[in-house]
Amino acid sequence: MGIKYVLLVSRQGKVRLAKWFNTLSPKEKQKIIKEVTQMVLSRRTKMCNFLEYKDEKVVYRRYASLFFVTGISSTDNELITLEIIHRFVEILDRYFGNVCELDLIFNFQKAYFVLDELIIAGEMQESSKKSVLRVVSQQDALEEGENGEKGWQEK
């Protein structure tokens, strides 16, 4: 059924983003995060980007200090999922301008918004970088407009 979840996990195992595309209880989510993170972190470089986890597959790739991890069903196309991850990273990179883990920590909500423009219901929604960024900047423009009148409220 396409992607079941997207996790961004740091090398220390801290979760930076977790997005679930099917309904799971908090307990199940925690279990997956724990087990999958453990498996992924123990992989060595040069190993392939795919793993089996229960009846599903895990497709992951490491970018600097962050692991981008997705869960897919065992029949899904692994390589194309890997490239969804890459496209996500490229878009984040363009959006934040040379993205690093800190950007995603302090602007976690933005990372979620970008992801929403790329994937819905676990399926690639838009593969064109330009189209995704256009919509995100449209959102930002709206917010910017509102912030102009609001900035002074923060003490």
Next chain:
Amino acid sequence: MASNMRGLTVFIADIRNCRVRELEEKRINKEMANIRAKFKDGNLNGYQKKKYVCKLLYMYILGWDIDFGHMEAVNLISSSKYSEKQIGYLGVTLLMHENHDLARLVVNSIRKDLGELNEIYNCLALHSIANIGGREMADSLAGDVHKLLLSQNSKSFVRKKAALTLLRLYRKHPDVIPAADWAERVITLLDDSDLGITLCATSLIMALAQDNLEEYKDCYTKAVNRLSRIIVDKEYSPDYVYYKVPIPWLQVKLLRLLQYYPASEDRDTRNNLHNVLQTILNNSQDTQKNVQHNNAQNAVLFEAINLAIHLDTESQIVNQAAILLGRFITAKETNVRYLGLETMAHLAACLDSLEPVKKHQDTILLSLRDKDISVRRRGLDLLYSMCDVTNAKVIVTELLRYLNIADYALREEMVLKIAILTERFATEYQWYVDIILQLISTAGDHVGEEVWYRVVQIVTNNEGLQEYASRTVLTHLKSPACHENLVKIGGYILGEFGHLISNVPGANPIEQFQAIHSKFGMCTLQTRALLLTTYFKFINLFPEIKGEILPVFNQYRHALDSELQQRASEYMSMATMPSEDLLQTVCEEMPPFPERESALLSRLHQKNSDTEDKRTWLLGREANKEINLKTSFTQRNNSFEFKSKDESNGNGESDIISSLEGLKIENNTNNNKENNNINNTNNNDNNEQGETFSLTPESERWVNKLLYNNEGILYEDNQLQIGLKSEYHSHLGRLALYFGNKTNENFISFTTVVENINDLIITTPQKPSTILAPASQTQQLFHIECQDVFFGLPNLRISYISGKFRTICIKLPITLNKFMEPIQLNGPEFFARWKQIGGDQREKQIVFTSNVPINIQGIRKIISGFRYEILEGVDINPHNVVGASVLYTSEGGMIGCLLRLEPNVDTQMYRLTIRTTNHIVTNEFCTLLQPRLMNDLI
């Protein structure tokens, strides 16, 4: 990027400064208390609410439990500020699951945002439906989402989201989506000029089509065409090129969608698809330096190979693919090795001959020693799939050797697979027993109960195995390290068949008993209970060792465990009865087990069932045939359904005929009801079928004229005009349709589908373009071949979007008489043949009244238009028309056709006599000709 909530930034920085978890916890608790107090206090403005909700979300992402703040998030959703609304929605989607009590509170806000004029708000609403997707939302909002998807006014980025939101709702609650009703309209999205929309629509269609194969069958041709346009014609916008590969995501999806259907019957579609697959294969010949390019290209390639295997395992393309895969499994890049092995396993599971795979056996065996467990697993799967009688010994031996060092995570599955292969491909009893016992002693705890049950079953049912099995198991029992599972098997087998070897040196009764009893103390209670039964059987088989066994029973009569105690007591008293009758009856040899499905297979498949998407293929060759793996079962069911519908399609054909006949009778009695919907006379039980056949009203008046003319207007309304030209030579014909757009708007997703009739082959070398510009014309050419006698007229379904979606169903004037060639005969020749054919069934004579005045010149035109040569001077009455012709078919040969028509101008009546060498043809000609004579004014 606009986000400056300083409070949030400070908080996040604080947390990051907490070096130990206790400090983080302290800081979190402090913040939670703070936020709780603020929320309780109320009186917060939107900005403050937003900030606090953000803080909660950050804590949530770090893995802390958040049990409040939901209400504040809900409130933010109805804020008039976009930024607040956005955080509100994020909060709701992260913190709430679909059945949360507050979820229903959100429904109204979502509905409002769906209706907003600003698309950015629509998007927020769609995201939240797609993320939460509860029952309530599905029930009340699916309709709104559907409207957004199909409305021409929606922006494309909204439509994309709407398509995927529907997909999510369908997956969760299939009943709220009328999948079959939407089919036609949703399928047109495959032609959308925006590739992003096509991508999303394909995801949706894949899910809907899986469950409604028949209703969505038109998506097949469209998918092939779209692939062909992208891959062969290179028709795409540069935005969608990903590292030189055009929209690989869509390619992969379309290739997968095609695997849900059996191979197409239509030649053009098949050729098109073949071109697509060949091009993909050719493109993959050169490997690229760029990782992304390589991955995208290979993602498409592997999907294409899977499709090729699905279509025809013997095809040239699959051959090429097998060679390619052979290269992949030795590739340096681990991903490629992994996928190469995976796809080869698919191939092995489908191929009739395993030779192309076996060539690589050594490489594959080596993959069991790959550094990466993921690759090792794939290697194991492939070995399992490619195993047959010839290589079973090598593969099983290698697997057994590997089992010793295999990862613990792999062992249980390996044991099952080895056990299955051993059982399935054993040609010698000895080998089976040796391997399976070795397996059990090597794998120890990883052997599931099923494995030893199965061994007992097989030994019991195969007399030839019993002696050897008893001897071998005894040897194992005598070795110092003997796994408990072996003790179980040993206990059972010796208890049943120990007497077969009691004369062998080292295996006399007392030695057998001692071998088992030496392990007794180390076994679990369950095994001990089993062994007590063995001893009991020994008393029956070998009365001479009763003295050694009774003390054991005696001892266990006092065991704490009630099961052991009961067995020991019962066995003791039975063994000490004065008569041995009862003992003998109870211990009679076990009857063979009834043949049943191997528990091993079900166990193995249990391990990999449960996927939402249908598997397009399965692992393991024979397994596919033997096992009803849940998924394969549903898949089979589906294909069965598909087939049976297909069959009814066949019946549908004859239904048309009967309905046409009905029409004819109606015409006879009930003047001029020609344009009646053919559907009306269809049977009820064929209703579903009828729907697709339902003709556009009024469309028949054009087609009727074209039965005896080769060109003219086929259809016209205020939007569309269709012109026709055709020519026929014996059994072949060519027909061109000219579609004219009379409006000022584009026709989008312009599609034509011809519903084939048995024995009439209609192919179209080139589909018309899917967009028909205003006031312009497009042409479509058809090649026609009459293979054998066929009935009726083929249907042509045209659909397009011009403002709204529209379909037109008309008949194509391709009838049996088109394939006749007139022949000139003189009087004597004609009568000779007339007699030769004879009367009986091959003649049909009807007398009928015309609805229009008879015009002698007119009827001659009709008859010659029906491709009869009008023979002059054969009939003495000059008004009568006599005709001769020959019908050509490519496989059914030639059929002579003669006709005599006697009009009575005064009474406005006809007598029509038709003779042909085939009574079916005779009937068909009457059916076709009579209504024309009755109703057409020329």
